[in-house]
Amino acid sequence: MHISRTYINGQFLNPDQSSLIAECFNPATGEAEARYVSASLQDVDEAVCAARKAFETTPWSQSPKLRSDMLRLFADRLEACAPEISQVLVALNGKLKREADQELNASVSELRYYSGLARNIFGRNIEIEPDKYSLIEKEAVGVAAVVVPWNAPATLLIRSLAPALAAGCSVVIKAAHQTAQVNEMIMKCLVQDQNLPLGVVNWFTERGSQASQYLCMHPDVDVVSFTGSTHVGKLIAESSAKRLARLSLELGGKAPAIVLKDADLDRAVAGIVAGATVMAGQMCTAISRVLVHESIKDTVLDRMVSAFKGLRVGPGADPASQMGALIDKASQSRLLREIDEAKQSAELLLEGQIPADMPEASSFLSPSIIAAQDLDSHFIQEELFGPIVTFETYSDIDEAVARSNATRYGLASSIWATDYRIARYMARRLKFGNVWINAHNRLFAEVETGGYKESGVGRLHGVDGLLDFIETKHVYIDTTH
Structure with missing residues (x-):
């Protein structure tokens, strides 16, 4: 039976005797279908540390062509693996096969869309006075935490991950334990690329919510992208408000x-x-x-x-x-x-x-x-x-x-x-x-979506989907001396 493991800094962590290994069940049968290793707080610390180091010391955030190429190849590999992943998604989630197929097709489309946008993040400049210039630069925010639910684990992973990577962020992903194997299979389509700097992508699963809470409150996480209930979204907003972390939240609906x-x-x-x-x-x-x-x-x-x-x-x-x-x-x-x-x-x-x-x-x-x-x-x-x-x-x-x-x-x-x-x-x-x-x-990948009122903050998909992962910087240059 497959065991989904924690992935940090380019390595899968082998469970030790103290590791908690739990089961994932097939909703159509009630039988155990897969297993996963529940991450510790130390694992989360190491994942965030690896993401921070990758963001600060590798050329990832300054290499739009590299990011574009990797997202495009990621899409190609995911498309090739989609039939196998779809079967696992049906088994772990319980949804229809056609729904699983549509979800993976949408994920491939999303990756290709943001592959194009990765090379089209432009700033602007203006000569404010003679020989004095203001440059408006667009930079990646930093480390992004992506918290993925179980109901659409492919689409809801990629719609946050793709713009985060396109913008130049490094990421730490928390996968839902019910569908952890789906997220692992998807991410293997990315991390097999030898051109991906170590630490840019990390992920874990847990039983419970302690590690997730710790991730969202971590001082080295710059933006939290969460899809889930309004109740949990409010808790994330409350905890992150103490350090004014940026939030992208798609929450409940009626x-x-x-x-x-x-x-x-x-x-x-x-x-x-x-x-x-x-x-x-x-x-x-x-x-x-x-x-x-x-x-x-x-x-x-x-x-x-x-x-x-x-x-x-x-x-x-x-x-x-x-x-x-x-x-x-x-x-x-x-x-x-x-x-x-x-x-x-x-x-x-x-x-x-x-x-x-x-x-x-x-x-x-x-x-x-x-x-x-x-x-x-x-x-x-x-x-x-x-x-x-x-x-x-x-x-x-x-x-x-x-x-x-x-x-x-x-x-x-x-x-x-x-x-x-x-x-x-x-x-x-x-x-x-x-x-x-x-x-x-x-x-659609091209069209923004999001909520009014208590249904969310920010937008996903489309050009605006990049905004939660990008900072705007003003650089002033005086060339008169």
Whole structure:
């Protein structure tokens, strides 16, 4: 059984007798699939020290062509290894094979995009007075900490790592223990390159959160790029505020899908089902609220219930499966408690079930629909992170916008309509970093994404994705003497 190890300064660390080695489980079977070594605080110190030394003493930060070439070759190797990595991703994460394939394809695309940007980081200059010049230079921030979650371990690693390396930073990566082998397989596609200076890339995994907290608070870490819950994001912001470290945070979401009365309902319902069940709803941009004009509520609800009931929930490796497993039994139990609570305090329109034909130790759960109209409802306000959606109604456009904005989250939303003038008007008023019209979860390497309100700080992807990893320096030159 594979054991994922800590990687520091160009070397994999061999576990000793005191090392904690833990298991990773297949959500579709409940069986142990891989193992990992849990890093110590000393390991984190050594990783940050190696990254700092590489940043300060190697030509990495001043070599845009080298960085571009390495990212391009990294993309080529990842593309070649993608079929093998995809199988491991399905086994450790539980998602569908097509979702894993799409995730790796997106990661390759991201690497190639930032390979190009690495050679296009320009400053500017101006002659302020005769023979006196101001130069505006763009420099890498320094050491970047990249904390990667388990739900999309390939994409969410690369979308922070690629711009950090393109900018010239060195990095320390904390991989989620559930999918540590996926991140290790991806990173081996990079570190096999003999031109990569030692210490530029380091990574570790841990059981628990102590090492992660230490990494985010480390005085030699200049920027923290974190994807995860709003609760943890706030803790990182609080700890890093003491030293004013730069932050890039993509946090929780409560994405509404607004169905207008003129919408193409076939297209809308199909898009909502896909957007709500992607990665079994374990995606911060997944649809978790459906807002429907009261004139079409019965029709939309009937179609949603029918579509969700007909969804084939099963192993990600099975081509017939239309939704995979939750990440673990703990998540399944947590969501079952939410369903039980809905029976008591709300109206359960469709009750999620554990499929009878799946192994007892597996983590499958079919979708649920909860009717909710009170904006103070727990089911509207809290991120549940699973295949549970609320069904809400509205009477006019103003109410639809107001209801959509009435949470502390502002990451993603979608509008389903045929009148694009009204849809565009609504998009302007929605307080979300992503607004899709007649689509959902459309993300691209070239296009920035991020959250409003408590859904995040900064932007990922696109040109702006570089900004969190770049400093602007003013150099003044007086040539008159």
